[in-house]
Amino acid sequence: xxKRGDRPAIPRKRVALFCSVALAWLLLDRLSKNAVDGVDxxxxxxxxxxGLFEFxxxxxxxxxxxxFSGSTVFxxxxxxxxxxxxxxxxxxxxxxxxxxxxxxLALVFAGGIGNAVDRFVQGYxxxxxxxxxxxxxxxxxxxxxxxxxxxxFFLSWILADRPKRARGEGQDAEGGSRL
Numbered sequence: 001x002x003k004r005g006d007r008p009a010i011p012r013k014r015v016a017l018f019c020s021v022a023l024a025w026l027l028l029d030r031l032s033k034n035a036v037d038g039v040d041x042x043x044x045x046x047x048x049x050x051g052l053f054e055f056x057x058x059x060x061x062x063x064x065x066x067x068f069s070g071s072t073v074f075x076x077x078x079x080x081x082x083x084x085x086x087x088x089x090x091x092x093x094x095x096x097x098x099x100x101x102x103x104x105l106a107l108v109f110a111g112g113i114g115n116a117v118d119r120f121v122q123g124y125x126x127x128x129x130x131x132x133x134x135x136x137x138x139x140x141x142x143x144x145x146x147x148x149x150x151x152x153f154f155l156s157w158i159l160a161d162r163p164k165r166a167r168g169e170g171q172d173a174e175g176g177s178r179l
Contacts, residue, residue, distance in 0.1 A: 010091055010095055014097065014099075014102050015091075017099060017102045017103065017106070018090065018102045018105065018106045018109075019106075020106075021102070021103050021106035021107065021110070022106040022107075022109050022110040022113075023110070024110075025106065025107055025110035025111070025114075025141070025142075025145045026110040026113055026114055028141050029110065029111070029114035029140065029141040029142045029145070030114065030117075032128075032140065032141045033114075033118070033126040033128075033140065033141075036055070036057050036126060036128050037126075039057045040057070041057050041058055041059045042056070042057065042058070043056070043057050044056045045057065045128065048132065051132065051133060052131065052132065052133050053129055053130055053131050053132055053133075054130050054132055055128050055129065055130070056128060056130040056138060057126070057127075057128050058126075058127040058128065058130075058138040059122075059124040059125075059126065059127075060124055060125045060126075060127045060138070061123070061124045061125075062075070063075060064137040064139075064143075065137050066137075072119045072123055072124060073119070073120075075115075075119060076115075076116045076119030076120050079112040079113070079115055079116040079119070080112070080113075080116050082108075082112050083109050083112045083113055083116070086105050086108060086109045086112075087109070089105070090102070090105050097156070098156060098160060100152060100155065100156035100159065101153060101156040101157075101160075103149075103152060104148075104149045104150070104151075104152035104153035104155075104156055105149065105153060106149070107145040107146070107148055107149030107152065108145065108146050108149035108150060108153070109149075110142070110145050111141075111142035111143060111144070111145035111146035111149065112142075112146065113142075114140075114141070114142035114145070115140075115142045115143070115146075118142075125140065125142075126140060127139055127140045127143070128140060129141075129144075
């Protein structure tokens with residue numbers, strides 16, 4: 001059995017990196033949402049930017065593509081639960097992880113907190129970036145953090161696994177994966 005004192009301390013640099021990225025992304029999310037505060041939903045703030053997107057304010061009570069519409073409290077609680085799992089995973093399971101993993105999880109964490117604050121304070125999420133070149137849900141800076149963070153997390157996982165595969169770890173005698 002491992003005693004609490006037997007585990008190595010989480011490197012302070014990893015904690016600082018996670019907190020810095022999460023705070024910066026959350027601040028960017030809050031500032032961008034405050035910039036459109038007071039505008040009527042449906043209003044186009046900036047039309048047709050390079051034929052790629054426009055800024056159109058939407059108050060979203062559901063998830064992407066209208067899923068779970070009206071489930072604001074449930075989705076807010078789900079976001080907070082996911083943020084708690086991220087903190088648990090980063091600091092108790094992988095003990096600080098690598099820098100890319102820290103940045104990835106900080107982006108997802110900040111996005112989750114940013115949208116949860118909207119849900120609990122306003123009763124909806126403020127979305128305002130509308131991709132005009134494809135059929136895609138209107139989104140915000142928090143959503144960008146969640147999406148990019150998930151991609152970066154899987155990238156960090158793949159990159160961390162490469163040295164193990166090169167050494168033959170994680171494979172059975174025939175060279176197949178033990179997973």
